[in-house]
Amino acid sequence: xxxxxxxxATPLPWEHFRKRLHLVVMASxxxxxxxxxxxxxxxxxxxxxxxxxxxxxxxxxxxxLCIRMLLDGGDEPMSMRRDRARGLxxxxxxxx
Numbered sequence: 001x002x003x004x005x006x007x008x009a010t011p012l013p014w015e016h017f018r019k020r021l022h023l024v025v026m027a028s029x030x031x032x033x034x035x036x037x038x039x040x041x042x043x044x045x046x047x048x049x050x051x052x053x054x055x056x057x058x059x060x061x062x063x064x065l066c067i068r069m070l071l072d073g074g075d076e077p078m079s080m081r082r083d084r085a086r087g088l089x090x091x092x093x094x095x096x
Contacts, residue, residue: 006060008057010033013054014057015054016047022037023035023036025050034050055092070082
């Protein structure tokens with residue numbers, strides 16, 4: 001793995017929406033991040049995929065923070081760190 005910091009070139013949060021037959025993922029500054037021009041085909045999952053892209057991008061900073069917290073918790077007991085990590089997973093809809 002390389003040590004390159006990953007962050008979007010356009011500011012978060014990102015949103016997704018349908019505009020006629022187009023599906024767009026847009027940044028908070030109004031810049032288009034991704035666009036599908038023809039959403040009429042049999043691949044009816046395009047909207048779900050756009051929602052996933054926006055959700056993943058928006059939650060990435062929180063996940064990095066959580067991993068750092070788990071690794072660098074200082075004197076905080078591991079059980080407390082795990083509880084905080086589980087809370088973050090619940091917050092982003094990934095709790096089991």
